[in-house]
Amino acid sequence: MSAEFDRKIHTTLADANLQLAIYTATGRLKEKRVESVSDSVLPDYQELRTQANAIKKHAIENLDHYLEEFERNVEAHGGKVVYCKDGTEVADFVLALAKERRAQLIVKSKSMTTEEIDLNERLEHHGLESVETDLGEYILQLAHERPYHIVAPALHKTRYDVAEIFTRRLKIPNEIVIEKQTAIARGVLREKFLAADIGISGANFLVADSGAVVIVENEGNARLTTSAPKIHIAIAGIEKVIPRAQDVVTFLKLLARSATGQLLSVYTSFLSGPRRPGEIDGPDEFYVVLLDNGRTKLLPDRSKRESLYCIRCGACLNTCPVYRKIGGHSFPWVYSGPIGAIITPQFMGVAHEPGLPFASSLCGACGEVCPVKIDIPKILLELRSEVKKSETREKQNRLEKLAFRAFAWLMTHPRLYEMAGRIAAAMAPPGDGAWIRSVPAPLNVAPVKAWLSQRDLPPPPARSFRQLWRER
Numbered sequence: 001m002s003a004e005f006d007r008k009i010h011t012t013l014a015d016a017n018l019q020l021a022i023y024t025a026t027g028r029l030k031e032k033r034v035e036s037v038s039d040s041v042l043p044d045y046q047e048l049r050t051q052a053n054a055i056k057k058h059a060i061e062n063l064d065h066y067l068e069e070f071e072r073n074v075e076a077h078g079g080k081v082v083y084c085k086d087g088t089e090v091a092d093f094v095l096a097l098a099k100e101r102r103a104q105l106i107v108k109s110k111s112m113t114t115e116e117i118d119l120n121e122r123l124e125h126h127g128l129e130s131v132e133t134d135l136g137e138y139i140l141q142l143a144h145e146r147p148y149h150i151v152a153p154a155l156h157k158t159r160y161d162v163a164e165i166f167t168r169r170l171k172i173p174n175e176i177v178i179e180k181q182t183a184i185a186r187g188v189l190r191e192k193f194l195a196a197d198i199g200i201s202g203a204n205f206l207v208a209d210s211g212a213v214v215i216v217e218n219e220g221n222a223r224l225t226t227s228a229p230k231i232h233i234a235i236a237g238i239e240k241v242i243p244r245a246q247d248v249v250t251f252l253k254l255l256a257r258s259a260t261g262q263l264l265s266v267y268t269s270f271l272s273g274p275r276r277p278g279e280i281d282g283p284d285e286f287y288v289v290l291l292d293n294g295r296t297k298l299l300p301d302r303s304k305r306e307s308l309y310c311i312r313c314g315a316c317l318n319t320c321p322v323y324r325k326i327g328g329h330s331f332p333w334v335y336s337g338p339i340g341a342i343i344t345p346q347f348m349g350v351a352h353e354p355g356l357p358f359a360s361s362l363c364g365a366c367g368e369v370c371p372v373k374i375d376i377p378k379i380l381l382e383l384r385s386e387v388k389k390s391e392t393r394e395k396q397n398r399l400e401k402l403a404f405r406a407f408a409w410l411m412t413h414p415r416l417y418e419m420a421g422r423i424a425a426a427m428a429p430p431g432d433g434a435w436i437r438s439v440p441a442p443l444n445v446a447p448v449k450a451w452l453s454q455r456d457l458p459p460p461p462a463r464s465f466r467q468l469w470r471e472r
């Protein structure tokens with residue numbers, strides 16, 4: 001684990017207000033999800049998950065075919081598809097278009113893909129104004145922060161934090177009433193929508209057989225972003241393509257439920273091409289930017305390419321005991337939680353943060369809630385093995401290896417294991433698991449201390465399971 005990762009985790013753990021904010025917000029989302037997928041509300045939930053997994057598997061295995069079909073259909077409706085290798089190519093495309101059309105102001109709706117490539121920063125560096133219009137994203141843009149959560153980006157901010165940010169950045173009196181804060185943001189953003197030259201959105205799904213970009217949202221800002229300005233650019237990862245319009249139904253039944261516990265998001269938009277003659281709104285120009293940015297590297301690996309099935313619902317974050325303690329900003333890239341722990345090392349390389357695949361208790365909760373059935377724990381184990389293989393001999397922790405070898409030996413010798421258990425039970429001090437952190441010398445060396453600093457170990461029970469079993 002890098003010192004930076006470790007530092008951020010400790011800072012988050014030490015902040016009691018932040019801990020409460022994360023725990024409360026994720027807890028609420030978690031409970032709502034459970035209610036909305038319960039047997040009485042959605043009896044075919046498990047079948048829908050299986051269906052969604054099969055659709056994604058098929059789409060990813062035939063990605064070239066469906067991307068070409070999508071491109072043909074977008075162009076048939078008067079739009080244009082642009083393939084980009086990375087963030088530089090996306091920024092170059094947007095900047096060239098903005099220059100040609102003399103555009104100055106861009107409005108943006110929420111998109112993790114554009115966060116991934118730091119699009120706002122790249123555009124602002126070249127003198128364009130790019131304004132986030134999702135309320136959470138807008139707050140974070142004013143605060144110069146990146147999203148804390150893939151669905152609820154400002155989940156860590158209280159209304160008092162928001163009041164302070166608005167006062168400082170918008171030069172307005174302190175306002176702590178949430179409805180009034182929303183009205184303030186709406187007032188500012190309305191002006192931006194009306195004056196914007198370009199609207200940039202993400203995409204939840206790209207439908208191959210109709211060339212449609214599907215966007216799911218609650219605030220209506222994506223609708224304004226994609227219809228008020230003269231130019232609409234949708235930026236999406238190549239993995240967002242699905243074969244048929246009818247497949248959208250399966251995902252819509254799962255996405256909002258998994259994300260926020262809603263049966264359906266407030267707005268679902270199907271956008272295909274620029275405004276047709278006679279239509280009252282919509283852009284004059286319509287572009288879809290398909291971004292690779294490391295995704296094609298995952299395709300050859302049958303198991304790890306499952307990561308590309310993700311529909312960014314955030315359910316795995318809300319249920320993850322690690323995310324709920326260390327929060328979103330401890331993670332080394334824009335994607336946090338279990339999905340971040342598997343895609344960051346694959347997109348950026350395992351050396352980017354070698355500790356990331358290990359930041360999991362492997363409890364399996366993420367895999368159980370994932371609406372597209374990504375086997376996250378299995379991928380984490382594969383990534384751990386990759387990290388270990390990539391370490392040089394000198395970097396490998398000899399003590400840890402020795403300890404695991406001894407443990408493996410003990411586990412394969414039941415009598416000795418039982419005897420060790422009895423000795424441990426007789427020697428362990430009473431109380432909670434904190435005793436393990438004050439183990440005496442000679443075990444009190446740095447690597448052991450580091451290992452124990454993060455872990456509690458409940459004292460062994462006076463009588464083991466084997467003893468109880470025999471007695472019964």
Ligand code: SF4
Binds near residue numbers: 258369372
């Ligand atoms: S990995 Fe699954 S649960 Fe996590 S965000 Fe993606 S789709 Fe949702």
